[in-house]
Amino acid sequence: GAGVSQTPSNKVTEKGKYVELRCDPISGHTALYWYRQSLGQGPEFLIYFQGTGAADDSGLPNDRFFAVRPEGSVSTLKIQRTERGDSAVYLCASSSSPGGNTGELFFGEGSRLTVL
Amino acid sequence: GENVEQHPSTLSVQEGDSAVIKCTYSDSASNYFPWYKQELGKRPQLIIDIRSNVGEKKDQRIAVTLNKTAKHFSLHITETQPEDSAVYFCARGQGAQKLVFGQGTRLTINP
Numbered sequence: 332g333a334g335v336s337q338t339p340s341n342k343v344t345e346k347g348k349y350v351e352l353r354c355d356p357i358s359g360h361t362a363l364y365w366y367r368q369s370l371g372q373g374p375e376f377l378i379y380f381q382g383t384g385a386a387d388d389s390g391l392p393n394d395r396f397f398a399v400r401p402e403g404s405v406s407t408l409k410i411q412r413t414e415r416g417d418s419a420v421y422l423c424a425s426s427s428s429p430g431g432n433t434g435e436l437f438f439g440e441g442s443r444l445t446v447l
Numbered sequence: 448g449e450n451v452e453q454h455p456s457t458l459s460v461q462e463g464d465s466a467v468i469k470c471t472y473s474d475s476a477s478n479y480f481p482w483y484k485q486e487l488g489k490r491p492q493l494i495i496d497i498r499s500n501v502g503e504k505k506d507q508r509i510a511v512t513l514n515k516t517a518k519h520f521s522l523h524i525t526e527t528q529p530e531d532s533a534v535y536f537c538a539r540g541q542g543a544q545k546l547v548f549g550q551g552t553r554l555t556i557n558p
Contacts, residue, residue, distance in 0.1 A: 335490075362544070372550060373451075373549050373550055374536070379544050387544060390545070422491070426543060435496075436493065440490050
């Protein structure tokens with residue numbers, strides 16, 4: 332597709348369950364980002380990939396959160412032992428700029444996670 | 448990272464009038480300042496950005512000004528139209544790798 336694709340668009344789970352959120356970036360974009368957006372707030376940085384490696388994971392809130400990008404394209408955000416406070420829209424973005432130094436972040440529509 | 452303060456949180460203007468949104472930051476290492484527009488239930492989209500070596504940038508009805516000494520930057524929308532209604536987010540970063548976003552401004556254009 333032409334844009335960043337995220338699946339699922341909506342996920343409802345129970346407290347304590349494991350969740351995976353997938354991001355398919357724009358073809359050829361080397362930089363990939365995960366952000367989290369709570370209701371009425373701005374996006375909050377989680378992690379940034381350059382190619383296959385996590386260049387900066389300082390935004391991950393705790394060790395229940397993990398993300399991978401094994402082939403430098405699709406990325407998966409994994410959340411273990413979900414808590415109600417994890418409920419938010421998880422946004423993925425990609426960029427064509429090496430190192431992300433310039434240029435636009437292209438966001439996906441997000442995955443809305445609700446933890447009951 | 449250090450926060451970005453964005454004001455106002457809501458803004459209502461008459462169609463055709465101008466709208467101004469302001470952001471302040473404290474991290475002097477920041478050198479990249481984008482503005483994103485997010486319509487209800489949609490993805491954020493970049494509308495304009497400015498780098499620290501420039502004081503002002505304009506793109507049709509949208510302009511951004513940056514005062515790096517005072518650590519504030521502003522978005523100006525002139526001749527507002529109903530389709531400008533959305534939530535606007537400012538952000539700052541050292542490059543675009545790790546943006547810190549403001550809390551957002553809900554702009555409503557009244558016909």
